[in-house]
Amino acid sequence: MTGTPQRRELPRLSRPAAAGCGVLALVAALASGHVVAGFVDGNASPFLAVGNTAIDLSPAWLKDWAVRTFGTADKLVLLGGMAVVLVGVAVVAGLASRRSPRPGTTVVAALGLVGLAAVLARPDLGGLAVLAPLASGLVGVAVFRWLHRLARSAAMPRAAGGASRRSVLLASAGVAAGSGVSWLVGEQVGTARDAAGSRARVGRLVAAEPAPPIPPGADFARAGTPTFLTPNRDFYRVDTALVVPQLRAEDWELRVHGLVERELRYTYADIRNRPLVERTITMTCVSNEVGGPYVSTANFLGVDLAELLAEAGVRPEAQQVFSTSSDGWTAGTPVAAATERGRGAMLAIGMNGEPLPLRHGFPARLVVPGLYGYVSATKWVVDLELTTWAARQPYWLNRGWAERAPIKTQSRIERPQGFDTVRPGRLRVVGVAWAQHTGITRVEVRLDDGPWQEAELAREVNVNTWRMWSVELDVPAGSHRISCRATDSSGVTQTEQRSGTVPDGATGWHTVSVTAR
Known part of the structure; x- marks a missing residue:
């Protein structure tokens, strides 16, 4: 069967x-x-x-x-x-x-x-x-x-x-x-696009208008502050790019358009062949908590942003420079800040004597002193559109951050660090303060709830950079709190009131706890 x-x-x-x-x-x-x-x-x-x-x-x-x-x-x-x-x-x-x-x-x-x-x-x-x-x-x-x-x-x-x-x-x-x-x-x-090779081929960048030399006494690095200029490898990096964009200088182009009299396009050679200016600028991230690490200083080399925008002819109704990175990230810089001649806003192609590192924006980035990076520091920038706030919403404005973001006056204790054990007696406390585009005129430090003592300030380089400070305190045996506060040249002293970074930067006094024994 x-x-x-x-x-x-x-x-x-x-x-x-x-x-x-x-x-x-x-x-x-x-x-x-x-x-x-x-x-x-x-x-x-x-x-x-x-x-x-x-x-x-x-x-x-x-x-x-x-x-x-x-x-x-x-x-x-x-x-x-x-x-x-x-x-x-x-x-x-x-x-x-x-x-x-x-x-x-x-x-x-x-x-x-x-x-x-x-x-x-x-x-x-x-x-x-x-x-x-x-x-x-x-x-x-x-x-x-x-x-x-x-x-x-x-x-x-x-x-x-x-x-x-x-x-x-x-x-x-x-x-x-x-x-x-x-x-x-x-x-x-x-x-294989070889952005690193392209950067190497750029060679030496020479400023027609170099930054003034950093004067002696601009930091207290031997006592524990950062060096005045931050080495490129140590410069903070906060961005949304999971992978560093790979742009060759030979392929890079910047488009300037929107509410302008004439649309312009610049190649890397166009920018490099212009008279380059070098400026010493401190940058700060809005994500920096009180006492946080996201503040650094460098000599940036490039061209004046206001000059580029003037060549395009900014129309009166333009309110923001809507900048776009090669990876699609966007920022909105107030036109007033970008075009203010005394501010020193830049399209930068160099950093601390060399072409921009890949992770810091090679071939070109924006640097606008006095504003937090999310509105002023577009890396790998390829597009500048002059527009209004209503017409275009930059990346972080869509996520609840403020439209305008001037950097707030802040100070930070570098030494001693939190929970350090120190010897009773005279203790040297050092730190750094910043109020970019305004300048620091005074820093005060106190032990516990005692009187404020004015610190010695290092020499000022310019109002767009941080300023180091140092003070000696009499510290008896026991556990103590050390706090600092800064006052800027407009007379504003940073507030004691603590606030988070959202929507426009943190506030509050930096305080560290130490034990003297």
Whole structure:
């Protein structure tokens, strides 16, 4: 008697095999998207696009918490957290697919769609960028289904036609190795634009109008303050770029347009061949908490921003300079500040005697003294649009930060540091104060709730830079609090009232606790 052939049912996967299929499919998907992005645009990599979108969608309080908690490692923490979440999702997708590949296929495809949506949402990516998440989704689904079927086949007896466990291991190793190679290729192709090489070829930048030399006595570095000029490697960096944009000077162009009499475009050679001016400027991030580290000083080299805007002919109705970075980030600088001749706003191409470092904006960035960086310091700048506040909303204004952001008068104790143990008796306390574009005229320090004592000020370099201070206190044995406050040249003394960084910068006296014994 002949019966109808029965379809052989493949056995259920073990938990480790199922989870492994999900994780390897995820790795292959991310690697394939990354290598395609290397040929299209680095930010089209689905992993990076999702990370950038997460940053864009984060509320102000969350961004402020991340910077306060993780400092300049906030982006690394974000990427690491995303990786952990994705691996967890991949494991769950695999475990849900022990009998059928459908659940895992659905999850991998859904992750591909998330990557596609993130790429489409990026303002700095063109139409070809969608190729990266599409490749990621297709490869992820294909690898998952292939490994799933191979692993289920290996669970069958060899006599029944099952695959060998060795073939599964080889396939898994091949997927892992291929993914690693693909990621590295994506990295190599992405850096082939050779922004570092372009920077090296710029050579020496010479100022037609150099900054005055830093006078002796401008800091108390031997006693514990920062050096007056911050080395480029130590200059703070706070921005939204997960990956440093790679722009070559040869390809860079700045467009000036909007409410102007004539639209202008400048190449890097156009800017470099102009008479360059060097200015010593202290910059501060609005995310700087009281006593925080996000303040640094450098000699910036470039051209006067007011001159560039004057060449375009700013129309009277223009209210802001809406600047755009190559990665799509935007800032709004009040026209009055950008065009004020005495302020010294710059389009900078150099920093501390060399071309701008890549992480600080090469080929060019804005520097506007006296304003927090989120309205004045666009790095990798490629576009300046003269417009009104109503017409365009910059990145952080859409997230609850203030429209105008003059830097607030602040001071910080450098030595002793919080919770230090010191000897009773005379104690030297040193620190730094800043009130850019106004200048510092007095710093006072007190022990516990005692009287304020005026500190010695280091020599002033200019009103756009920080000022170091030093004072000696009589400290008896025991636990104590040391506080400082600064007064600027307009007569305003910084307030004791504590406020957070949102919406326009922190306030309050910096206080450290020490123990004398």
